[in-house]
Amino acid sequence: MDSDRLSALPQAFLHRMKDMLGDDFEPFLAAYEQPRTYGLRVNTAKISCEEFEQIVPFEVKKIPWVSNGYFYNEDVRPSRCALYQAGLYYLQEPSAMTPASRIPVEPGEYVLDMCAAPGGKATAVGSALKGEGLLVANDISTTRARALLRNLELFGIPNLFVSNEKPEKMVKNFPEFFHKIILDAPCSGEGMFRKEEALAKDWTPEKSEELSRIQKQLCLNAADMLQPGGQMLYSTCTFAPCEDEQIISWLLRERPELSLISMEDYEGFSTGNPEWGDGNPQLKKCVRIFPHKMQGEGHFLALLQKEGTAGPSAGTSKTSRLAADVRKYMEEFFREIGLKTLDGQEFDWNRVEVRADKVYYLPSVSYNFRGLTFIRNGLYLGDLKKNRFEPAQPLALAFRKNEAEAVISLSVDDPRLERYLKGETLTIEPEEAAHSKGWHLLCVEGYPLGFGKLVNGTLKNKYPAGWRV
Numbered sequence: 001m002d003s004d005r006l007s008a009l010p011q012a013f014l015h016r017m018k019d020m021l022g023d024d025f026e027p028f029l030a031a032y033e034q035p036r037t038y039g040l041r042v043n044t045a046k047i048s049c050e051e052f053e054q055i056v057p058f059e060v061k062k063i064p065w066v067s068n069g070y071f072y073n074e075d076v077r078p079s080r081c082a083l084y085q086a087g088l089y090y091l092q093e094p095s096a097m098t099p100a101s102r103i104p105v106e107p108g109e110y111v112l113d114m115c116a117a118p119g120g121k122a123t124a125v126g127s128a129l130k131g132e133g134l135l136v137a138n139d140i141s142t143t144r145a146r147a148l149l150r151n152l153e154l155f156g157i158p159n160l161f162v163s164n165e166k167p168e169k170m171v172k173n174f175p176e177f178f179h180k181i182i183l184d185a186p187c188s189g190e191g192m193f194r195k196e197e198a199l200a201k202d203w204t205p206e207k208s209e210e211l212s213r214i215q216k217q218l219c220l221n222a223a224d225m226l227q228p229g230g231q232m233l234y235s236t237c238t239f240a241p242c243e244d245e246q247i248i249s250w251l252l253r254e255r256p257e258l259s260l261i262s263m264e265d266y267e268g269f270s271t272g273n274p275e276w277g278d279g280n281p282q283l284k285k286c287v288r289i290f291p292h293k294m295q296g297e298g299h300f301l302a303l304l305q306k307e308g309t310a311g312p313s314a315g316t317s318k319t320s321r322l323a324a325d326v327r328k329y330m331e332e333f334f335r336e337i338g339l340k341t342l343d344g345q346e347f348d349w350n351r352v353e354v355r356a357d358k359v360y361y362l363p364s365v366s367y368n369f370r371g372l373t374f375i376r377n378g379l380y381l382g383d384l385k386k387n388r389f390e391p392a393q394p395l396a397l398a399f400r401k402n403e404a405e406a407v408i409s410l411s412v413d414d415p416r417l418e419r420y421l422k423g424e425t426l427t428i429e430p431e432e433a434a435h436s437k438g439w440h441l442l443c444v445e446g447y448p449l450g451f452g453k454l455v456n457g458t459l460k461n462k463y464p465a466g467w468r469v
């Protein structure tokens, strides 16, 4: 047995787990002998799993309980692969993929991820929206919210509002607004002790109690922002009942219009335990993930539905008229790049908004964000410079395969990709480029990575400094 790992586990935690698990305690401990697993989740808004399997240059194996999840080996560095920089997958511990995979999100819905950074669940539900409806992704930490925005941009999610707010403040702006809400709560992280030993060192039972007070407040906020008929998914990566079943049983008492509903099952899942809550038999519909029962770290999930049926949707957003010269500069650029569609849809000029010479593409939905601190409203398209439009990196990543005509596509093993991602200029043969000069989208296997400008067989690199690897 890995005695280092075991000795890092707090005694009070082990005693409580022994009480909880009984005969299962020994197999649970034995799981600490096993190495952790590594996973990636395919961005199905950009690429199908079948095509991903054909082009991925390292070994992957399907995760049996997440339709677009794959295991990869510890010695692979998937973040160094250009497919990652094209936003084709997100690196995520396999169990952590489960919550977003168990809340059904349809294109056009309004979805909130309340504690979203760095984006493990928000990228998944944002991708499921397929550019329609609205994703509000929030995190209370400013630095973490910035990392969240970066991941959502990498995934090419255009219909987003990224805020940096206390959820209790958001309730006033979004009363009973969302069809789906993810509340992946801050928790004591007991389920991650195998993955991150530092978490075990900081653990105390008192912290769990304190977190449970925060979790209850967050649950009430989520319930009050949920539409009648809407669904919310509560998840933690801890085993502590006071952060899991006890939160849900408390919420069911506080908000009787909510009830637990079943999730798509998997043979490795365990049910929630009513005795760890208030005895409510509904708690069996919760899911627990234990590392000795399946190949992942510890998690808890509860899917709840609010009674009633949804009202009419909020309607479409109205923007101010776009200045004629701005439209002209943008059209010039779109003509040069050969824009066909953006994220699967016709480009809609009514959604373009200019703020301080920055151009954004707003979600098509209207919503009230007055008074909220936010770091992004819509897709950042580019900047207005003197008499021209300069495209931004998130625009490049919002293009799907074949949506622009002026492309240079290199194969995943082409060494020029690494040089492009470092900001270097590239030599391009005439037959590799769509046009002899001008703006091009540089792609890996057809999937956009970023912009460049072709001049006499040299691609001037427009991959922004802040994105380089």
Ligand SMILES: C[S@@+](CC[C@H](N)C(=O)[O-])C[C@H]1O[C@@H](n2cnc3c(N)ncnc32)[C@H](O)[C@@H]1O
Pocket: 114, 115, 116, 117, 118, 119, 120, 121, 122, 138, 139, 140, 141, 144, 165, 166, 167, 184, 185, 186, 187, 214, 218
């Ligand atoms: C478990 S992590 C979220 C992980 C994220 N859902 C993912 O899958 O990548 C919890 C997050 O909650 C944020 N947080 C903590 N307290 C919060 C609060 N009161 N309101 C909103 N976010 C909060 C933390 O900054 C942290 O990013």
